[in-house]
Amino acid sequence: MHHLLEVQDLEVKFALRFGELTAINGVGFTLERGERMGLVGESGAGKSVTGFAIINLISKPGYISRGRVLFEGRALNQLSHEAMRDIRGNRISMIFQDPMMTLNPVLTVGTQMVETLLAHRRISRQAAAKIALDKLRMVQIPSPEKRLTQYPHEFSGGMRQRIVIAIALVTDPALIIADEPTTALDVTIQAEIMELLLELCQAQKTGLVLITHDLAVVSQVTEKLAVMYAGSIVEKGATDVIVNDPAHPYTQGLIRALPGIITPGSRLHQIPGVMPSLTSIPPGCPFHPRCPFCAAVCRTTPPHLAPVDSRQVACHMVATQNGRLEPTGIVETWQPDTRMTATGKAVETHGR
Amino acid sequence: MDAEKALLSLRNVVKHFDISGGLLDQIQFEKGRLVRRRTTVKAVNDISFQVLTGETFSVVGESGCGKSTLARTAIGLYPPDGGKIYYDGQRIDHLSPGQMLPYRARIQMIFQDPYASLNPRKTVRQTLEEPVYFHQPSAKAAEVRDRVAAVMEQVGVDPQWAGRYPHEFSGGQRQRISIARALMVDPEFVVADEPVSALDVSIQAQILNLLMSAQEEHGLTYMFITHDLSVVRHISTRVAVLYLGTLCELAATGELFQAPRHPYTQALLSAIPKLGQHGVHYVKLKGEVPTPIDLPSGCVFHGRCLFADERCRHEKPALMRLQSGTQVACHGVEEGRL
Ligand SMILES: Nc1ncnc2c1ncn2[C@@H]1O[C@H](COP(=O)(O)OP(=O)(O)OP(=O)(O)O)[C@@H](O)[C@H]1O
Ligand SMILES: Nc1ncnc2c1ncn2[C@@H]1O[C@H](COP(=O)(O)OP(=O)(O)OP(=O)(O)O)[C@@H](O)[C@H]1O
Ligand code: SF4
Ligand SMILES: [Mg+2]
Ligand SMILES: [Mg+2]
Numbered sequence: 001m002h003h004l005l006e007v008q009d010l011e012v013k014f015a016l017r018f019g020e021l022t023a024i025n026g027v028g029f030t031l032e033r034g035e036r037m038g039l040v041g042e043s044g045a046g047k048s049v050t051g052f053a054i055i056n057l058i059s060k061p062g063y064i065s066r067g068r069v070l071f072e073g074r075a076l077n078q079l080s081h082e083a084m085r086d087i088r089g090n091r092i093s094m095i096f097q098d099p100m101m102t103l104n105p106v107l108t109v110g111t112q113m114v115e116t117l118l119a120h121r122r123i124s125r126q127a128a129a130k131i132a133l134d135k136l137r138m139v140q141i142p143s144p145e146k147r148l149t150q151y152p153h154e155f156s157g158g159m160r161q162r163i164v165i166a167i168a169l170v171t172d173p174a175l176i177i178a179d180e181p182t183t184a185l186d187v188t189i190q191a192e193i194m195e196l197l198l199e200l201c202q203a204q205k206t207g208l209v210l211i212t213h214d215l216a217v218v219s220q221v222t223e224k225l226a227v228m229y230a231g232s233i234v235e236k237g238a239t240d241v242i243v244n245d246p247a248h249p250y251t252q253g254l255i256r257a258l259p260g261i262i263t264p265g266s267r268l269h270q271i272p273g274v275m276p277s278l279t280s281i282p283p284g285c286p287f288h289p290r291c292p293f294c295a296a297v298c299r300t301t302p303p304h305l306a307p308v309d310s311r312q313v314a315c316h317m318v319a320t321q322n323g324r325l326e327p328t329g330i331v332e333t334w335q336p337d338t339r340m341t342a343t344g345k346a347v348e349t350h351g352r
Numbered sequence: 353m354d355a356e357k358a359l360l361s362l363r364n365v366v367k368h369f370d371i372s373g374g375l376l377d378q379i380q381f382e383k384g385r386l387v388r389r390r391t392t393v394k395a396v397n398d399i400s401f402q403v404l405t406g407e408t409f410s411v412v413g414e415s416g417c418g419k420s421t422l423a424r425t426a427i428g429l430y431p432p433d434g435g436k437i438y439y440d441g442q443r444i445d446h447l448s449p450g451q452m453l454p455y456r457a458r459i460q461m462i463f464q465d466p467y468a469s470l471n472p473r474k475t476v477r478q479t480l481e482e483p484v485y486f487h488q489p490s491a492k493a494a495e496v497r498d499r500v501a502a503v504m505e506q507v508g509v510d511p512q513w514a515g516r517y518p519h520e521f522s523g524g525q526r527q528r529i530s531i532a533r534a535l536m537v538d539p540e541f542v543v544a545d546e547p548v549s550a551l552d553v554s555i556q557a558q559i560l561n562l563l564m565s566a567q568e569e570h571g572l573t574y575m576f577i578t579h580d581l582s583v584v585r586h587i588s589t590r591v592a593v594l595y596l597g598t599l600c601e602l603a604a605t606g607e608l609f610q611a612p613r614h615p616y617t618q619a620l621l622s623a624i625p626k627l628g629q630h631g632v633h634y635v636k637l638k639g640e641v642p643t644p645i646d647l648p649s650g651c652v653f654h655g656r657c658l659f660a661d662e663r664c665r666h667e668k669p670a671l672m673r674l675q676s677g678t679q680v681a682c683h684g685v686e687e688g689r690l
Pocket of ligand 5: 419
């Protein structure tokens with residue numbers, strides 16, 4: 001049997017005026033049928049580019065410069081446009097942060113759902129309309145018959161996102177890629193949408209790649225997790241394992257920076273500096289200028305993902321110190337007021 | 353509440369926005385007659401509270417519930433349509449711009465989007481010097497220069513970069529610069545409207561730490577507006593929960609998170625995603641948030657509340673103080689059934 005999704009050593013570049021920029025660098029992971037994976041990281045880490053690359057939607061000046069995406073065993077980035085169109089929006093659906101990326105403002109919700117179905121299925125309009133109605137019911141839209149005849153602007157933000165989910169589900173996809181589906185919504189609506197997405201994926205054995213910067217949401221909804229930093233996956237494995245016992249210094253820092261983990265009112269743990277811009281990714285480990293455990297090798301040699309306990313970590317120090325970097329070390333070494341320069345690089349007040 | 357410790361005091365403050373448009377938009381034909389209809393957004397309705405000296409007073413609630421409007425009205429950026437506002441014992445609503453001037457230096461504001469709030473054509477130095485010269489026209493150039501360097505140092509931006517423009521900085525650094533601008537005139541009260549909402553977690557932690565340090569060093573009082581409840585729990589002394597422009601609950605932070613009393617507060621807190629929790633568990637509400645144009649009768653929350661009864665639909669609940677110190681506006685709590 002093939003994996004549902006297998007991303008192998010994926011690299012995406014953008015050819016810009018001042019040269020080439022590598023947005024993601026050697027990203028790889030697998031997903032089985034019905035499995036849910038979170039892809040987390042801070043702004044600019046390459047999460048969305050990874051999502052778009054999976055469905056072969058990287059457009060100029062960007063291109064996939066290395067690697068493969070296998071979906072049910074077929075290499076997507078080698079398929080013809082037609083073959084790809086038949087998979088996208090059919091076997092693989094996408095949900096974006098802004099529902100209007102999916103919804104057409106001048107068509108009724110019903111028309112959009114029916115057209116999506118007719119594009120991929122040889123069924124009658126009536127049969128399609130019936131499926132559309134079913135899916136609207138599934139996402140708990142009240143009075144769905146009436147709602148089918150309405151336009152997107154007649155719905156609230158939360159309802160629009162539920163309709164997008166209904167459209168994503170209309171073809172019974174095997175995989176859904178959801179890119180920050182609730183980031184723009186209030187927490188109460190986020191909870192509704194996440195519960196819905198989780199239940200529907202479980203009920204239909206749909207695979208899910210959930211792209212978000214919110215680790216708490218990921219821990220509620222996914223079984224697997226990949227943490228990205230500056231275009232690379234730095235840690236991946238079971239969500240529980242990583243969330244409860246992060247190994248990579250960046251993952252440790254990210255989790256410990258969350259308010260709600262330590263005593264209210266105390267100083268939060270902070271990672272000094274900022275993520276480098278892709279045009280100036282430092283040599284060696286991309287995290288080394290901000291890392292409290294940085295050693296000489298980190299400045300020169302890029303680390304690769306290697307197994308540590310039950311997960312994979314890309315860190316020289318984790319690899320050499322039996323997979324255990326004591327998080328207490330971070331607290332002592334991190335300088336709360338590390339000064340930053342305008343180029344976005346942390347001044348290394350903590351160098352060793 | 354200790355009246356003399358109150359830095360800011362709101363009494364029955366109301367702020368509505370008229371969005372009717374021109375006269376023609378307002379005229380409607382109803383029941384055989386022409387009538388003129390005004391459309392108003394009831395953004396802030398009859399809100400009273402006090403912000404005490406030295407505390408961090410947070411205002412939470414969902415998008416559109418009136419947090420920003422409340423903050424701006426409270427510090428005199430919008431004239432209220434009703435109620436009274438006192439700052440340091442003096443009434444400040446409806447002051448003329450000239451009379452308001454001394455308060456403009458004592459009260460500073462920080463916004464969500466530092467990019468929009470910093471002038472792109474001004475260097476950091478110009479941005480930081482401007483409020484000083486505005487409030488102290490006779491300030492000495494050398495002293496202002498030193499102050500710019502000192503404040504930049506304090507917020508963690510290298511003073512060497514004072515000659516640079518906002519676009520040359522990252523989002524977190526720009527937020528540091530807007531905090532620096534607020535600190536330049538040595539304020540006593542800072543209103544921060546979603547100051548970390550646009551930032552990544554690791555940068556958010558830096559900025560929250562900076563805000564906490566600045567508070568300690570300068571004895572600042574904060575009014576903190578945000579929809580991020582984890583942040584609220586971490587930094588606040590007391591929290592006010594807003595729903596549809598109405599104050600539902602006001603409590604000490606620990607009390608609010610341990611024993612929320614208003615049904616809306618309970619639902620809101622239950623929806624916060626928790627690290628390490630499996631599945632999504634939360635209190636489900638009925639229906640959708642109504643528009644602030646047509647406020648529901650009785651309790652503004654009744655249409656969504658799982659405990660609403662006849663009285664809730666007709667009678668507006670008043671804010672009442674419980675033994676715990678929590679203030680809550682709910683008939684169910686008052687009647688002892690919740
Ligand atoms: N069309 C493009 N042209 C040039 N660079 C691009 C383009 N699209 C993305 N990038 C670059 O690729 C990098 C990764 O972007 P991506 O959108 O994947 O980040 P992300 O992790 O999704 O961040 P966010 O959380 O902000 O959505 C960014 O630094 C961005 O500058
Ligand atoms: N200048 C204005 N003119 C007309 N209506 C306004 C104005 N400012 C705010 N409103 C309306 O008043 C209500 C409250 O808005 P406000 O911006 O105070 O909410 P908020 O709680 O800050 O929301 P958010 O979390 O989205 O920032 C909204 O319905 C908004 O549309
Ligand atoms: S007053 Fe009534 S409707 Fe309002 S919150 Fe309390 S129980 Fe619910
Ligand atoms: Mg993205
Ligand atoms: Mg606001």
